[in-house]
Amino acid sequence: xxxxxxxxxxxxxxxxxxxxxxxxxxxxxxxxxxxxxxxxxxxxxxxxxxxxxxxxxxxxxxxxxxxxxxxxxxxxxxxxxxxxxxxxxxxxxxxxxxxxxxxxxxxxxxxxxxxxxxxxxxxxxxxxxxxxxxxxxxxxxxxxxxxxxxxxxxxxxxxxxxxxxxxxxxxxxxxxxxxxxxxxxxxxxxxxxxxxxxxxxxxxxxxxxxxxxxxxxxxxxxxxxxxxxxxxxxxxxxxxxxxxxxxxxxxxxxxxxxxxxxxxxxxxxxxxxxxxxxxxxxxxxxxxxxxxxxxxxxxxxxxxxxxxxxxxxxxxxxxxxxxxxxxxxxxxxxxxxxxxxxxxxxxxxxxxxxxxxxxxxxxxxxxxxxxxxxxxxxxxxxxxxxxxxxxxxxxxxxxxxxxxxxxxxxxxxxxxxxxxxxxxxxxxxxxxxxxxxxxxxxxxxxxxxxxxxxxxxxxxxxxxxxxxxxxxxxx
Ligand SMILES: *[C@@H]1O[C@H](CO)[C@@H](O)[C@H](O)[C@H]1NC(C)=O
Ligand SMILES: *[C@@H]1O[C@H](CO)[C@@H](O)[C@H](O)[C@H]1NC(C)=O
Ligand SMILES: [Zn+2]
Numbered sequence: 001x002x003x004x005x006x007x008x009x010x011x012x013x014x015x016x017x018x019x020x021x022x023x024x025x026x027x028x029x030x031x032x033x034x035x036x037x038x039x040x041x042x043x044x045x046x047x048x049x050x051x052x053x054x055x056x057x058x059x060x061x062x063x064x065x066x067x068x069x070x071x072x073x074x075x076x077x078x079x080x081x082x083x084x085x086x087x088x089x090x091x092x093x094x095x096x097x098x099x100x101x102x103x104x105x106x107x108x109x110x111x112x113x114x115x116x117x118x119x120x121x122x123x124x125x126x127x128x129x130x131x132x133x134x135x136x137x138x139x140x141x142x143x144x145x146x147x148x149x150x151x152x153x154x155x156x157x158x159x160x161x162x163x164x165x166x167x168x169x170x171x172x173x174x175x176x177x178x179x180x181x182x183x184x185x186x187x188x189x190x191x192x193x194x195x196x197x198x199x200x201x202x203x204x205x206x207x208x209x210x211x212x213x214x215x216x217x218x219x220x221x222x223x224x225x226x227x228x229x230x231x232x233x234x235x236x237x238x239x240x241x242x243x244x245x246x247x248x249x250x251x252x253x254x255x256x257x258x259x260x261x262x263x264x265x266x267x268x269x270x271x272x273x274x275x276x277x278x279x280x281x282x283x284x285x286x287x288x289x290x291x292x293x294x295x296x297x298x299x300x301x302x303x304x305x306x307x308x309x310x311x312x313x314x315x316x317x318x319x320x321x322x323x324x325x326x327x328x329x330x331x332x333x334x335x336x337x338x339x340x341x342x343x344x345x346x347x348x349x350x351x352x353x354x355x356x357x358x359x360x361x362x363x364x365x366x367x368x369x370x371x372x373x374x375x376x377x378x379x380x381x382x383x384x385x386x387x388x389x390x391x392x393x394x395x396x397x398x399x400x401x402x403x404x405x406x407x408x409x410x411x412x413x414x415x416x417x418x419x420x421x422x423x424x425x426x427x428x429x430x431x432x433x434x435x436x437x438x439x440x441x442x443x444x445x446x447x448x449x450x451x452x453x454x455x456x457x458x459x460x461x462x463x464x465x466x467x468x469x470x471x472x473x474x475x
Pocket of ligand 3: 139151423
């Protein structure tokens with residue numbers, strides 16, 4: 001824990017070359033160098049020995065035991081038995097888990113604040129606090145019967161990344177912030193990435209939340225109020241981030257896919273997050289007795305749904321790209337009896353692509369198919385509703401560079417990849433340059449109790465995050 005002056009100096013000097021080129025065009029060059037020199041106790045120019053750099057980077061050490069202990073302890077704030085984790089927005093367990101995180105932020109010397117919906121911010125003030133901050137973070141809510149690493153690695157890992165930098169003696173120029181996002185999972189109110197969407201300033205969401213209720217008819221505002229957050233709809237607008245609050249945002253996350261583990265690679269550098277969309281469709285027909293109504297006289301809402309499901313697959317494949325995907329994850333028939341022709345069918349369709357236009361063409365084709373199928377089968381298309389249609393996010397070039405340089409300096413293997421799941425980063429990208437760091441997870445499992453990432457892989461991710469934050473802070 002003690003501040004080791006020589007190693008601090010080396011870390012600073014290591015970080016300087018990149019910051020120096022970035023800063024040199026500006027007039028505050030001298031001041032910056034002076035601050036560096038004051039802090040390091042060494043003249044800036046005597047710095048660049050490569051053998052020293054290697055030692056330095058190895059000084060970015062993660063306290064793996066305490067990090068693992070925190071992950072384990074956080075997982076006990078759950079409404080289902082271990083190894084599963086269930087932590088739903090604004091429940092008692094969620095409130096306790098939030099308290100645990102705020103406490104850790106405090107122990108790391110961060111100043112903690114919360115917004116009206118419970119996004120939590122822990123700030124380490126930089127020596128140039130007028131500059132926009134660099135942020136990192138993720139979520140800790142967990143869908144029913146899921147695991148203990150999704151999101152958590154990016155929150156506890158972020159706090160540990162701050163600790164790593166503090167132990168190394170690093171001083172940030174831009175402030176560094178750890179963010180815990182409210183309700184990344186849609187479990188309670190059907191809205192994913194609720195906190196980050198609001199932070200990104202989506203007014204339609206702020207309006208919708210005024211009347212949103214959960215499955216028990218508890219309103220969002222009442223639920224937020226019971227967890228100690230806002231009861232007042234006007235406060236929702238205060239969650240919107242001010243322009244240029246952040247000069248960069250980086251999220252550390254388990255891959256939730258098998259690629260890194262299969263290929264034995266330590267770090268995934270995310271270059272883009274696929275654009276998700278979801279659609280609700282309903283067909284209605286006359287139904288009737290499965291024996292009495294003869295085939296020519298039927299208008300079967302179930303068959304319309306089946307045909308549309310196949311059309312989704314066809315339109316997705318027509319795009320010709322492996323990046324286009326479509327899924328009918330919900331298909332319900334009413335009344336759902338073996339001897340009754342379905343009079344009503346309900347489908348929910350998820351489609352994603354890294355290319356927004358290509359994905360929108362798929363949505364348009366699905367819509368045309370739904371109309372054509374309804375007309376051909378004599379059923380009515382009683383609903384075709386696009387629930388969300390988000391743009392993709394492209395990672396920022398300079399953040400990709402910082403993540404890549406950090407991986408290299410830490411001697412870790414890395415690979416560029418696309419995030420096919422979406423994260424709070426998708427929405428942070430609307431208000432800040434964004435990047436994501438993936439780490440391997442066991443068999444790509446996620447959203448189930450078997451979800452697992454080794455503490456070694458987590459620790460690698462934390463070190464890449466720490467070094468990336470340090471570089472971005474000095475830019
Ligand atoms: C990086 O990895 C190589 C190959 O495993 C090893 O020889 C080298 O010592 C490592 N360098 C550092 C700084 O860890
Ligand atoms: C939900 O609550 C509101 C307000 O308390 C009430 O007016 C409404 O009837 C309730 N709806 C259901 C389905 O219980
Ligand atoms: Zn997640």
